[in-house]
Amino acid sequence: MCNCDAANNWTLQCRPSPVNSSCLGMQCQGTDNLYIGNTTSTSCNRSTCAYAGYSNQAIITTLDTVSTCPVPDNSSLKLSLGGWNWNILLISVHLVLFCLHFLE
Incomplete structure (x- = not known):
């Protein structure tokens, strides 16, 4: 019906x-x-x-x-990975600058 x-x-x-x-x-x-x-x-x-x-x-x-399964919230994972990538970049820049300083 x-x-x-x-x-x-x-x-x-x-x-x-x-x-x-x-x-x-x-x-x-x-x-x-x-x-x-x-x-x-x-x-x-x-x-x-x-x-x-x-x-x-x-x-x-x-x-x-x-x-009906809940969708996992990956926002905290993305933020921590994003922060980790920035840390590696900053450390790399500092190492390059440090090496350049001693090569002069």
Whole structure:
């Protein structure tokens, strides 16, 4: 069963029908028991069987998978590596200047 109205920003909302949940096309292709409107989660992924259209008296579905894993924050690593590179550069400049001073 699907509905679409202004109260939900005209977003199509589907759920299995209590009358006949074995309608052809309601099951997402490539899944065992996932029907339009159903969601399943595994470790870091959430998959939803979504309505993708209607063609030649057939319902088209798509499996929408979203990663739910937290994204690592590498900003502190970049800052420390950036600081480390600057330290090496400054030490190198000082060594060159030191050597030039003694070569005069």
